[in-house]
Amino acid sequence: MLRLRNIHKTYQLGRTSVPVLRGVDLDVARGELLVILGSSGSGKSTLLHLMGGLDRPDKAQASANGLAPSIEVDGVQLVGLSQRGLDLHRSRTVGFVFQFYHLLPELTVLENVMLAAMVDGGGPFAGDAQGRRERAMTLLHSVGLDHRLHHRPVELSGGERQRVAIARALINKPPVLLADEPTGNLDSATGAKVLDTLLALRRDHRQTMVIVTHDAATAARADRVVRLVDGCVMGEMGEMSEVAAVRAVAALPIPLDHDHVDAEAPAHRPMHEPMHEPTQSSHALQAAPSDTTTDATNATELLPPPAETTRTNGTLPLSASQGPEQILHAVRQALQRTD
């Protein structure tokens, strides 16, 4: 369904070139739910934007290995596609769910959902006002917001806004859903409910879905998890338990400087870790066979002894003796600080 090869992306900031993706190869099967784990600045959002046709990868001659990039989504090669082709790809093939919802404040809930179906050349309801309205209302009913149809986003809670965004992503019945930290801006209870909603709808519609996150709870729901470190897919894991996911998250490199760090601001991206020398923890994860079903025990075993895993001065104070909840809490706190 999705096939990415030789994906490089470098941002040019003034005279400085900042590489964000460094040769990503990735496959996502039809109907699969893939979670891409990555710390802030690892390039996971950039990767999602490339899959969604919002951005273009570097050309072959600009990339490190000189190989031609390829992004194939539902049989369509996005590299080299015209701007209009990419527009159609975004309106027909993919649905986006963003961390910060990105609802238009002037529109009502219903209008926000219908907006995606009103784009010219868009999905099945582009020219069908009645069908569009019915579809939007059905989706809003599915996400439990049929009593909020004519409210403005500002009148909704964070969870409700994200549910509106989910309905909007689904209105054109896209075969691929791309979610960028869909629960990242919600508290854990609300995030869990939103994730339930998202996954249930995705299951009903049998869509392929890619979620980028650094949330262990989300990772634990995936069919498969890959880890993105400094612009490279550094570890590939199959389905994992929540504990394993927590530990995988815990093993993500944490930026030393706690400024806001993400792909959109590559200048602030942490460059303290050598790109080709994985950290201890990533070494440990890399050692795990990608087709191995990890559980809490395995994950614990994969982690270095407590003395070594305790990271200071910008690292997380984690210990293998800590329970999953404690680890998760520590991870979330650290991530909130970095965000």
Next chain:
Amino acid sequence: MFQPLLVRRYLLSKAMPLLAAMAVLLCAAMVLVTWSVMNGFLNKLIASGRTTTGDVTISFPVQGFPHADELIKMLEKDPLVEAAAPMIEGYGLLGLPNGRTRTVFVRGVDGPQYARVTSFSDIIWWKPLDEPMPKDSDRADPRLKPDLQDDLRRYVANGRTLTRDDSAAVVLGIELSGLNDRNVAGFYHPLRALKMLPDGTSTQIDVFMPMNGEVVLTMLRTDTKGLSAVGSVSRNFPVANEFNSGTFEIDRNVVIARMDAVQEMMGMSAGKRVATPAEVERMRKAGTLPPPEPTSAGDGGESFATAATASAPRYLIDDPARVTHVLVRGKGDLGVLGATTPLRERVEEIYAEFAAKHPGVVPSGGPAGAIDILTWEDQNRTMIQAVQKETGLVLFLFSMISLVAVVLVLTIFWSMIAEKTKDIGVMRALGASRSAVAGTWLLYGLAIGLVGSTVGVLLAYVIVWNINAIHDWMGATLGLKIWDPAVYYFTEIPSKVDPGKALAVFLAFIVACVVGALVPAVRAARMDPVRALRFE
């Protein structure tokens, strides 16, 4: 199409677009009001040019020319001509009942015939009124008084025939005597005049011009060649009525008198005169030479005799009545610039035919002829062109000012696009093309232009329709008098909006708004969606 939905929501949820629309509406209203007043001024000028002179004027000033009746018959036979009338024009002095004397422009006309060519019947002021004038809410116009209606009817008849009590009378411009006070509602009240006495004191006189007003008209009499004055003639005239042409210059300076009286005063009525040598020779050849007059019989003043011919016999011949002008009214509406040209060409042909019948007696016609044949447009060309140029200049200046509206729209849109960067990113992420994003902002500009232009044009209509009331109010409350009739030619500010011009302003400002939105729209379209989505 998501653009109309977004534009509707943006329009109603933000103050900035409404401010932009307000700027547009003020500019549109300003341009349309200015254009309408200037254009109304031009139209009034055009209309006034025809009010008292008709469409085409044949003139040979001071000296005049004979056989006007024959020319008028020839003219009225032509299908392009509605009517023609004779007129004598000259300068004079007018002694008023309050002892003041004014220089005036005298027009001697045959009332009923003059009314066929001009709007004379309509401009007679003292006449019965059934309904008050639009601004006369108190019905204070004396012409509405029931007990005056019979008298007013008599004054109208007097005015049309230029007769009062069986005597030749005059009709004065309403502003001429200074004995009428104009109300802000536009009507006149007769004033109680003070008459200066020789001993330096004054006495109050009770004069209502059409009832008991009398004036003394003094005119210069010239010889038959119009080369020198042979004396002045004064005559008392009762005032039959007054007229209001709407043109201050005419209403302040023109006296319309009965033609036979003016003709007589200026020595232009039928009589005998000394034949010129050429006429003598022609009569000799034709065998129609009358017996010569004794040489001592002449009065000298009106003779064509020169020193060389003083001893030659003089032959008196019939001297038909002369007029200085023949006024022509064309068929149909010729009150549009350029519309009178075919009529003038036809009148020139007819006059040439007429002149050919009376060689040496009437001024020659044709391109090099001595006669002046001018349309109302030709006569007012200087003023019309001045107003046209002034209108163009004012429009140009206001259009420049209106560019501010375009820049304002551009600025507001520029900042709105910065504010809406994330929305633009969302629309792009949902699949909206660059052109669709640009189209949203252009449609937004169009909507602001539509709102601003519509309200602006409506506001202009309200202002122009009530401009005289607004002006009067400003005068009454703020002491401002912008429109001085003495300076601006007309007594009322023109108050009509030309729908064509309103449409032009309406469309121009819509286009201006779209142009103002163009640059920000292109900026929006070119935004990188990823950066737009991450915009804080």
